[in-house]
Amino acid sequence: MVNEKSIRCAECNKEYNKLDNIFHCPSCGGPLDILYDYKKVKASLDKKEFLKQPANHWKYWMFYPVKSKNKVSMGEGGTPLIKSKLFDNVWFKYEGTNPTCSFKDRGSTIEVTKAVELGVKKVCCASTGNMGASVSAYCARAGIKCRIFLSGSACGNKVKQIQAHGAEIIQVKGDYMEALKECEDFAKKNRWYLMGDYPYRGEGEKSVAFEIADQMDWIAPSYVLAPMGNGTLIYAMWDAFQELQTIGLTDRLPKMIGFQSEGCSPIVNSYKKNLNSVEPVENPRTLATAIECGNPLDGKKALIALKDSEGFGETLTDSEILDAQILLAREEGIFVEPSGAVSVAGYLKVRKKLGGKIVCVLTGHGLKAL
Ligand SMILES: [Zn+2]
Numbered sequence: 385m386v387n388e389k390s391i392r393c394a395e396c397n398k399e400y401n402k403l404d405n406i407f408h409c410p411s412c413g414g415p416l417d418i419l420y421d422y423k424k425v426k427a428s429l430d431k432k433e434f435l436k437q438p439a440n441h442w443k444y445w446m447f448y449p450v451k452s453k454n455k456v457s458m459g460e461g462g463t464p465l466i467k468s469k470l471f472d473n474v475w476f477k478y479e480g481t482n483p484t485c486s487f488k489d490r491g492s493t494i495e496v497t498k499a500v501e502l503g504v505k506k507v508c509c510a511s512t513g514n515m516g517a518s519v520s521a522y523c524a525r526a527g528i529k530c531r532i533f534l535s536g537s538a539c540g541n542k543v544k545q546i547q548a549h550g551a552e553i554i555q556v557k558g559d560y561m562e563a564l565k566e567c568e569d570f571a572k573k574n575r576w577y578l579m580g581d582y583p584y585r586g587e588g589e590k591s592v593a594f595e596i597a598d599q600m601d602w603i604a605p606s607y608v609l610a611p612m613g614n615g616t617l618i619y620a621m622w623d624a625f626q627e628l629q630t631i632g633l634t635d636r637l638p639k640m641i642g643f644q645s646e647g648c649s650p651i652v653n654s655y656k657k658n659l660n661s662v663e664p665v666e667n668p669r670t671l672a673t674a675i676e677c678g679n680p681l682d683g684k685k686a687l688i689a690l691k692d693s694e695g696f697g698e699t700l701t702d703s704e705i706l707d708a709q710i711l712l713a714r715e716e717g718i719f720v721e722p723s724g725a726v727s728v729a730g731y732l733k734v735r736k737k738l739g740g741k742i743v744c745v746l747t748g749h750g751l752k753a754l
Pocket residue numbers: 393394395396397398409410411412413414
């Protein structure tokens with residue numbers, strides 16, 4: 385059973401049929417959102433049974449736009465929520481324990497399941513590394529041919545991971561935005577199925593928030609802190625917390641706080657200028673390569689998450705990010721890649737403004753970027 389109702393543009397609010405195979409708004413180019421029939425979602429949830437099950441990605445199938453019986457899955461999600469040793473009332477949602485060692489697997493299981501439902505045989509995806517590694521793994525499992533357009537900054541281990549899964553790599557000279565353009569042009573011209581930070585991936589990334597709420601006994605934390613690249617994750621989590629409240633599983637919403645590196649902070653800059661859309665930045669540069677997106681696909685949606693949740697956005701220096709990475713490894717025993725330490729670097733910077741229970745999302749394993 386699928387409870388998906390329609391697709392809506394986050395920019396111009398135009399609605400589309402759920403069967404339309406679209407990646408951007410055909411009218412304005414804006415990012416898309418999947419809408420659900422929440423009466424049906426609630427009806428398909430056997431609450432007693434549901435509450436007994438352990439937290440994992442597919443437990444929340446009723447909030448996804450695909451049929452769970454078709455799922456291409458490797459046990460993604462169910463990642464630990466680790467209480468901080470150093471900081472009171474802080475928990476780490478450690479995404480490094482996913483099958484390909486980053487939160488991207490939550491999106492890939494949904495995107496690739498959708499591709500299988502549509503009978504897709506060839507997919508392409510632009511990536512700074514983690515998404516490519518994840519998409520190539522899930523495509524390998526589904527027997528789908530896969531081509532990854534990699535940005536120049538992608539690090540060696542992620543390239544090896546993609547190669548291991550047999551995906552074809554197109555090394556793009558420029559940054560992620562160049563890779564994205566080449567990939568989207570290729571998909572259009574050759575009719576390959578496009579994967580990336582488009583609506584179905586965002587639907588999968590919601591499960592980070594479903595699990596956080598679940599692991600905190602269905603009481604949403606006061607703050608959720610996350611890195612922002614394309615802005616897909618922070619919006620997906622905000623969307624998910626609202627969905628849980630809509631169907632009555634939780635009764636409050638957290639404030640969402642998003643962080644970017646100073647060398648690439650289009651979303652935070654636009655937030656601070658109080659703009660309604662994101663102004664791209666030229667020549668982005670950060671050591672946290674996984675969030676180096678100069679013109680974020682879901683920038684508009686990320687702004688909505690920061691504003692509607694009454695959270696905020698803040699920038700960090702690369703050295704603040706690296707200090708947090710070292711602190712996590714040495715003091716907490718948790719090894720993350722630089723982008724995975726962004727939320728903790730952010731916490732250290734803004735902690736005086738926060739209270740209540742705080743969750744920092746650690747997006748990827750340290751072995752990803754040695
Ligand atoms: Zn639109």
